[in-house]
Amino acid sequence: LDIMLDSGTALGIVSVAFHTFSGCIKGCQLLIEAADMPQNYEYLRNRLRLEELKLLDWWVVSRKETEKDVAPNDKNDAIVATLMHIQALTLDMTKIRDQYGLVLQASGYGGPQQISEDVPTELPLAGEQKAIWRKALDHAAVSWKMCPQRVRWVLFDGAKFEQLLLRFTGLNDTMLQFLQAEERRHHYKIQEETHLRVLAMHHNVGLLQQLVQALHVGATQAPPLPNKDLRRDTNTKFAKLAKLKALNMDTESSTKAHLKSNHGTAQAPVAQCIDITHISFSVEPVGRDRSAQQAVGVYSDKAVWIEWKIVDVEAMDIPFSYVVERVSRLSILLQSTEKLEELPLPICLGYILDPGLNRIGLVFEASLSTQPLVPESLHQRLQTCMKPSLSIRVAMAQKLASGLNYLHATGWLHKSLRSDNILFHGDDNNEWLSFWVSGFEYARPADPDELTEQPSSDKTHELYRHPDVQFDVPRDGPYGFRAPHDVFSLGVVLLEIAVWQPVNHFLGVSLTQRLSRAIIRKSRAQLMDDMSLSIAEAEAGHRFAEAIRLCLASEVILEQSDDVTDNGEQEHLKIGVEGNCLGDVVSILGGIDV
CATH class of the missing domain: 1.10.510.10 (Transferase(Phosphotransferase) domain 1)
Structure with missing residues (x-):
């Protein structure tokens, strides 16, 4: 079955699946751009944006036809049915009111409304993803004429909107079941690329805190993912990267902000300055590669290796104290990456000062070995x-x-x-x-x-x-x-x-x-x-x-x-x-x- 659009439109004929998909994207955009959401719930807007991106990535990976229908079968019928559920969840304001007690009201028919100066309203789209998003909204503009272009919240409840988002998350996970194993792996890869583009849009600690909070919505309630052995939890990795970026920014500021975690608020870790006398040094290595830069030893019964930074005080045009501060901040970041497997960084235990030789050292945990060895x-x-x-x-x-x-x-x-x-x-x-x-x-x-x-x-x-x-x-x-x-x-x-x-x-x-x-x-x-x-x-x-x-x-x-x-x-x-x-x-x- 094909759905004919108004004559004169550039889109012509589209498939039922794409028609329904365009309603999903239109609904997502309406809710993302909805005015008067309480400021303390902005993180929920972020989560909705992430779910929309996930659905866009699904369409790109699935290679669904936009301009003609495939032969009817159980799988295609199930895809359309799931998209219709998402469409109703995001576009049907009556159902949103009746099922979740959330009330929206049309507030005009102008262009997209600016939410605030700091909240990124543009989706970080690239390539085919951007083309599909644009085509979906163009189709929605002529096929969903009864929808307002903008809405505002009249009655908003954070807990109930979170329930709506969790339902959206579940439907998105259902969509993944329609992909073949190789397609799911591809979806995982482009989701990573999308997440990195999203991360690049967040330029202050407050926005990154909201992003981490958004990723944790329903983290303990979500049902097991299908084919979990083939699709790792991208949200977990994304949240760790967002926390690390926030920590990076936090360590740069003179006033330490508080970084939110799953269990509330936690202060950024403090750099560990290790007393150099507490390290039993082995003979420092010789050779061209790293003779002046590394040493090995034992600290607190652990084999460690030290990477020295030689500081030429006379030649430097910045204060020695600034270099110490730089190294101490770096040690904080390296300590925080212990559980992020994708960053191939050694585990940092802290830093040491050796003023007698004008050098500062980062102390790393060595690999298990019978004796401390320079890597x-x-x-x-x-x-x-x-x-x-x-x-x-x-x-x-x-x-x-x-x-x-x-x-x-x-x-x-x-x-x-x-x-x-x-x-x-x-x-x-x-x-x-x-x-x-x-x-x-x-x-x-x-x-x-x-x-x-x-x-x-x-x-x-x-x-x-x-x-x-x-x-x-x-x-x-x-x-x-x-x-x-x-x-x-x-x-x-x-x-x-x-x-x-x-x-x-x-x-x-x-x-x-x-x-x-x-x-x-x-x-x-x-x-x-x-x-x-x-x-x-x-x-x-x-x-x-x-x-x-x-x-x-x-x-x-x-x-x-x-x-x-x-x-x-x-x-x-x-x-x-x-x-x-x-x-x-x-x-x-x-x-x-x-």
Whole structure:
């Protein structure tokens, strides 16, 4: 059965399923934009937005026809029936009143109403998802003419609206049962991408608290998910990332905010400054990679390793106390990531001060071993281990890119990503996926108001740095290090993994000779030329090479804005299309099937 629209419309004929789906999207938008919701229930608006996004992702994954009906069968009938329940739940104001005691009233027929300055009203849509959303609303505009364009709450009850949302959640979970196993896995992946876009829209602790609260609605009441072994709980991971981003922002503020949890309100953790005399040090390691940066020992009967930051007090143009504060804040974030498996970060126990040698150390819990050992770096394995299989190298690249993507989602930049900062834990040289991303001596929040330290003076490290942040050249724009610079460094490491050799070997640069600026300056062009990418493609395949190219092409683009620089010019840093490619890199690598 096809439903004919008014003549002259651009949509023509649509399927019953899409007609019903468009009513669901229209209803969601009406409730999301409804005025006069009590401020303390704004988190419920967030949850409704997330359920709408989940339904949009379902339509994209299911590849349902929008312009014609498929042959009737039990599955398609059940899909339409479930969509009709969602439509009634969100669009039928009479049913909302009778079933839940919630009263809405039409308040005009203008455009979408602005809720408030801080609440993000635009859905973070991308690609096909955005096209389907737009088409659904266009169809609803001509097929649901009796619906108001805006509504306001006359009678609102938070507990009853939460019941409505839980019913919506249950129906969304029912929709997932109509997907095949591979489609459910795809839905999980694009839900992750959607969640990261949502997270990027929340720029203060208050909004992040609302987001976490929204994700916890009905968490203890929800029925078991179908095929739980195939679909992990995305909300749990999303909530952890939101909490980590809130913690990141919270540790930056001079007045500590309170972060909400499942059990009420909890204060942000305090940095643990460990007395250096409480650590029994072993002999510090020697060697080029990390001789001045690491030590091992025992603390509280635990094997630990320490990553030192050498502080050149005379050369620094920022106070020593600021560096101590930076490291202490970083230790808080690293402590909080213990249970977030997707972030390949070591477990931090705190930090120590060694003023006699002008250094500050982060103390990490070592892997189980008969004695404390300095973790072996990827840079070392590139030179001492046989090249692992392509499937292992792809899995390493996937984990590394995904981990950096999550780190950036929490508002934190690494700023020193290199193969000697990727550390394997454990004694088995055949274990390739048990690694940490370390080297946080220059990590910092992605806050344009933060002071920025100068990079280390080791010229071999410059091969991993974007040209904008090499040496002591002025940084592009007023804000120093930016996310695309991390992405460039990722591209260099991915190239090393693909061809299985350190970047200096790949470029034919000898570390025994003086490394001139001219050689370093042209390294990016060499890495991106056709010959280099062809070698990477021959070693790891076309898509792996394309991921490398995207990373190496990342840029920070300047555009005009209301911000004023020191020289009086209006200027603002914006990440351009190539510079915002990390999500694309994750998708490309994730799609490689060896």
